[in-house]
Amino acid sequence: MIFQTPQRRQPRGPERFGSDTRRWGVMLIVLIGSLGVYAVERWMRTPDAPIAGNALVADGDTLTISGTRIRLVDIDAPELDQMCLDAQGRDWPCGRQASAQLRSRVRGRDLTCQPKSIDKYGRSLATCTLPDGTDINAWMVRQGWAMTSGVANIYGVQQDEAKSAKRGLWAGSFTPPREWRQQHPRTDNRKD
Structure with missing residues (x-):
């Protein structure tokens, strides 16, 4: 008499992949969750230390x-x-003039910038001050070289104040920068 070892039956269909599929599903969920946490921390966190030095x-x-x-x-x-x-x-080159005015105001002086967040281009969004405490962001708007933005x-x-004194951009007429960028899309990956 020959004894045969019973052959093990291979499961078919969903039974065959059940435990492996669940394991992969859990690993995928953990991976996606980890990437989500990383993204939130990277892009939404408030940077800690002020940035100080000579500005270009x-x-x-x-x-x-x-x-x-x-x-x-x-x-x-x-x-x-x-x-x-x-x-x-x-016509006058208001963009170049705004840049020249900022350059002139900060030239040769150290700025201290307090980061608030980071934008989608990886730039620190910050309020910057001169050694005498002058808020450069406010100064640019007060002189009419920039507009306030944000909600x-x-x-x-x-x-x-700049509008009523007809300073800078307000001395004539202009297209708000955000609208101007929409009307003049560039292909060189300008980081607005």
């Missing part, structure tokens, strides 16, 4: 200190190649 001005609302790119938060200045109209209706309207008083 890129345009009317963006600068660099010690390799850190900073976007002046709650303001919006015209783009470098943006043109505006003066009181007589003539909170942080620099609304300064903007009203």
